Amino acid sequence: MNRRAALSLAVLFAFLLAAPLLLGNYGLSVLILVLYFAFVGQAWNIMMGFAGQLSLGHALYAGLGGYVAAGVYFHYGLGPWAGVFLAIAAAVAAGAIVGYLGFRFSLAGVYFALLTIAFAEFTRIGFDNWPWAGGSGGLFLKVERGVTDIANLRGGATMFYYIILALAAGTLMLCRVLLESRLGRYWLAIREDAEAAQAAGVHVFRCKMIAVMISAALTAIAGVWSAFYYNNLFPETAFAIGRSIEMTLPPIIGGLGTLFGPFVGAVVLTGLGEIFTDVGDWLHVPGIKQIFYGLALLVIVMYRPAGIWPWLATRLGFVERSK
Amino acid sequence: MNDFLLSLAQAVAKGLLTGMVYGLMALGLSVIFGVMRVVNFAHGEMMVVGMYLAWLAFDQLQINPLFSLPLIAVVFFGLGYALQRGLISPFINRPEHQQFLLLLAVATLLVNGCLAIAGPDSRGVQLDSQFDSYEVGPLVLDAVRVHAAIAALVITALLWLFFTRTRIGKSIRAAADNHMGALVVGLDVRRLYAFTFGVGAACVGAAGALMITIVPVTPFLAAEYTLLAFVIVIVGGLGSMTGALLGGLLIGVSEAVAGLLLEPSLKSMFSFGLLIVVLLLRPQGLLGRRDSR
Amino acid sequence: MSGARLELAGISKQFRGLRAVHDVSFVVPAGAIHALIGPNGAGKTTIFNMIAGVYPPNSGTVTLDGRTLSGLRPDLVCDAGVGRTFQIVKPFKGLSVLENVTIGALHRRPKLKEARAHAEEILARLGLADRRHHLAQSLTLPDRKRLEVARALATQPKLLLLDEVMAGLRPTEVDVMVGFLRELNAKTGLTILLIEHVMRAVMALAAQVVVVSYGEKIAEGTPQEITQHQAVLDVYLGEAEVA
Numbered sequence A: 001m002n003r004r005a006a007l008s009l010a011v012l013f014a015f016l017l018a019a020p021l022l023l024g025n026y027g028l029s030v031l032i033l034v035l036y037f038a039f040v041g042q043a044w045n046i047m048m049g050f051a052g053q054l055s056l057g058h059a060l061y062a063g064l065g066g067y068v069a070a071g072v073y074f075h076y077g078l079g080p081w082a083g084v085f086l087a088i089a090a091a092v093a094a095g096a097i098v099g100y101l102g103f104r105f106s107l108a109g110v111y112f113a114l115l116t117i118a119f120a121e122f123t124r125i126g127f128d129n130w131p132w133a134g135g136s137g138g139l140f141l142k143v144e145r146g147v148t149d150i151a152n153l154r155g156g157a158t159m160f161y162y163i164i165l166a167l168a169a170g171t172l173m174l175c176r177v178l179l180e181s182r183l184g185r186y187w188l189a190i191r192e193d194a195e196a197a198q199a200a201g202v203h204v205f206r207c208k209m210i211a212v213m214i215s216a217a218l219t220a221i222a223g224v225w226s227a228f229y230y231n232n233l234f235p236e237t238a239f240a241i242g243r244s245i246e247m248t249l250p251p252i253i254g255g256l257g258t259l260f261g262p263f264v265g266a267v268v269l270t271g272l273g274e275i276f277t278d279v280g281d282w283l284h285v286p287g288i289k290q291i292f293y294g295l296a297l298l299v300i301v302m303y304r305p306a307g308i309w310p311w312l313a314t315r316l317g318f319v320e321r322s323k
Numbered sequence B: 001m002n003d004f005l006l007s008l009a010q011a012v013a014k015g016l017l018t019g020m021v022y023g024l025m026a027l028g029l030s031v032i033f034g035v036m037r038v039v040n041f042a043h044g045e046m047m048v049v050g051m052y053l054a055w056l057a058f059d060q061l062q063i064n065p066l067f068s069l070p071l072i073a074v075v076f077f078g079l080g081y082a083l084q085r086g087l088i089s090p091f092i093n094r095p096e097h098q099q100f101l102l103l104l105a106v107a108t109l110l111v112n113g114c115l116a117i118a119g120p121d122s123r124g125v126q127l128d129s130q131f132d133s134y135e136v137g138p139l140v141l142d143a144v145r146v147h148a149a150i151a152a153l154v155i156t157a158l159l160w161l162f163f164t165r166t167r168i169g170k171s172i173r174a175a176a177d178n179h180m181g182a183l184v185v186g187l188d189v190r191r192l193y194a195f196t197f198g199v200g201a202a203c204v205g206a207a208g209a210l211m212i213t214i215v216p217v218t219p220f221l222a223a224e225y226t227l228l229a230f231v232i233v234i235v236g237g238l239g240s241m242t243g244a245l246l247g248g249l250l251i252g253v254s255e256a257v258a259g260l261l262l263e264p265s266l267k268s269m270f271s272f273g274l275l276i277v278v279l280l281l282r283p284q285g286l287l288g289r290r291d292s293r
Numbered sequence C: 001m002s003g004a005r006l007e008l009a010g011i012s013k014q015f016r017g018l019r020a021v022h023d024v025s026f027v028v029p030a031g032a033i034h035a036l037i038g039p040n041g042a043g044k045t046t047i048f049n050m051i052a053g054v055y056p057p058n059s060g061t062v063t064l065d066g067r068t069l070s071g072l073r074p075d076l077v078c079d080a081g082v083g084r085t086f087q088i089v090k091p092f093k094g095l096s097v098l099e100n101v102t103i104g105a106l107h108r109r110p111k112l113k114e115a116r117a118h119a120e121e122i123l124a125r126l127g128l129a130d131r132r133h134h135l136a137q138s139l140t141l142p143d144r145k146r147l148e149v150a151r152a153l154a155t156q157p158k159l160l161l162l163d164e165v166m167a168g169l170r171p172t173e174v175d176v177m178v179g180f181l182r183e184l185n186a187k188t189g190l191t192i193l194l195i196e197h198v199m200r201a202v203m204a205l206a207a208q209v210v211v212v213s214y215g216e217k218i219a220e221g222t223p224q225e226i227t228q229h230q231a232v233l234d235v236y237l238g239e240a241e242v243a
Helices: A003-022 A025-050 A059-076 A080-104 A109-128 A157-179 A182-192 A194-199 A204-230 A241-254 A261-283 A288-303 A308-315 B002-036 B043-061 B065-091 B096-118 B143-165 B167-177 B179-185 B189-214 B219-236 B241-261 B264-281 C044-052 C074-080 C097-105 C112-125 C141-154 C171-188 C199-205 C223-227 C230-237
Strands: B133-136 B139-142 C006-015 C018-028 C033-037 C059-064 C082-084 C159-163 C191-195 C208-213 C216-221
Touching: A003 A025, A003 A157, A025 A157, A025 A182, A025 A204, A025 A241, A025 A261, A059 A080, A059 A109, A059 A204, A059 A241, A080 A109, A080 A204, A109 A241, A109 B096, A109 B219, A109 B264, A157 A182, A157 A204, A182 A194, A182 A204, A182 C097, A182 C112, A194 A204, A194 C074, A241 A261, A241 A288, A241 A308, A241 B096, A241 B219, A261 A288, A261 A308, A288 B096, B002 B043, B002 B139, B002 B143, B002 B167, B002 B189, B002 B219, B002 B241, B043 B065, B043 B096, B043 B189, B043 B219, B065 B096, B065 B143, B065 B189, B096 B219, B133 B143, B139 B143, B143 B167, B143 B189, B143 B241, B167 B179, B167 B189, B179 B189, B219 B241, B219 B264, B241 B264, C006 C044, C018 C044, C018 C059, C018 C208, C018 C216, C033 C044, C033 C171, C033 C199, C044 C074, C044 C082, C044 C159, C044 C191, C074 C082, C082 C141, C097 C112, C097 C141, C112 C141, C141 C159, C141 C171, C171 C191, C171 C199, C191 C199, C208 C223, C208 C230, C216 C223, C216 C230
Parallel strands: C033 C191, C033 C208, C082 C159, C159 C191
Antiparallel strands: B133 B139, C006 C018, C006 C059, C208 C216
């Protein structure tokens, strides 16, 4: 990373640390959304951008994570800091199953993606019919006004903001460490050419499995955070294909396989979303926000298919053009 | 016991009839995916647009969807051709996630266009024959479903003739079978692909026109139909037209029977379970060939 | 890094009714350079794939210094000391030249820094050091071939399988590659088995040549003996017309 980039990053981080003091309620809520998508997008990026496996059912892990942690809190009073471990365990188990079935049976590309969709849908319908999780009526956590209870994640926006900031920043650092490790390099090799990687001594199956499990674990944590932030869970939304797709957009738009791509993508998408919501409200036409959104996606995939961040980074002088 | 068997038979019959329309919808996807390996994430959305067009023709001009079908199919062919030629063709050899994003954008535009124009409420078509039925032995079959199924069958037969008797139809099958070979032999692959997408789109449009006679349409059905189309095509077998139809019938029946035996909300769980099993044990589908992946 | 002894004993491979390889046996002694030649479709790459673990032989065994390789996964075969290149080169296109070779080096040196250092050494030996940060995608074909060899060498093999590494190279480039391989073999004693069509290279490098046709071994001998062997001539030049 060159000097300009490091400096910019420091400034950005300083801003993010001070944000609750600088922004009003609305601004903070938007920033929280950005960081959430950066976090969850980074988690998905590990599986797709690094290891090259297209998952369109990632909501499975977020949903499982959220439901397990919220469920044990709701039924047994077990706080989320302990519940998150159970949530991670559930998601990692699910990821291991999906990964094992997908990789053992050599499913690739769209077939693997369909497998992930099928598992998410299957689970959605299952939870719809599971009373312990509240069924289709949903699971609700008690909202306590004016209380800041970090142990039980009850509190105001500021508390949730710092937690999601820590998660997003922590995951960024984790990805940096992973990329500069043998595992990360092997992932890139697998993404480029799995057969050649294998001939060079890479245990492809094991590396892919680790990618899925790490990705699932992080996504589960996002699910736990989300459940306690919004205080409600419905199978209809927690496991929805819409949610899965939502998780893929920031990294794809920002730049697959890059470190800062998901964050940049999250900024762009959330920013566009807010603008289009305002325009949509002003125009009073249902669905107009999504139409603009669709057009934006179209333009981005047509003109910046590698993502916005690689282009932006070169433009801003953060990286040299690679030959 | 007899009552149960009768209900079961009713469900199977109803499933077969709906399944024919599903099959037609899936045929469109099989053609598109089978030939171009493009994952048409906008398939369900295209179906919904077809349903809306047919509804519009009925609502404004009182034209029975069975009669507006040919025009809708032609319109869809044209739009599909243009879409492929104009937008999709540079993406054919790009990585999957980019294709996915492109078609996702198209899907978003289509479905929200419908939402903007027609609103979120469900729109249905009330035909004169709405409450008629045919009696086949002990079974009572909805006239509307029977008509839709027959229409689907006729269209499928026409398509079969197209793919086996016309030159361009055979070229499409050749390109689906062996892309490189088709190029080498001198087929104008670009034009072929545009034509293929047009044909696939026409199938979906036609299926939509038929479907609106059976169920009402809302914009929110789209994602479900996309998934359904994929389940059918994978189960039936990629690259196999009969597979798509067979898959449609299978899914139609399994949905109807599952709806009867299990909780209604669990019926699509069965379809997904079936998809998982097929993906793992026989990814080429029931009628697909081993190397058609 | 010294060489290992490769032994193929009666290996066969069938693909759903097509008999690709039938009862092939030969030995490549430690430190030797042998060549595997034959017309297109003779089964040469299939033999390589069976040695490298891409698929197991239907019958017969492959051993390296007495250790059975047949049935092992490709990465385990690499671990046992086999490095291979592909007939159609498979570089990691989106990664730099250095990163490509580092992937190979990581196998024996799990620490990234050490692996990179080792990769640098190998790049220098193959004359690719000045292009270390170029994307593999931007390399010319001869350079891609060298990259492929470099990546395989980075795994510190005892046997190197080269699949038509000379194809597409101009005569001067062929000579350079031949020189490199000869030196490599002389300095380290690495066992090398090449599939080749470029006779110039075969004659210059191989101590012994195995000829296959339609999946069967039809001849084995020194390059001189092979070029005079009747069965080999028939297979390459067609049978003589009856006057």
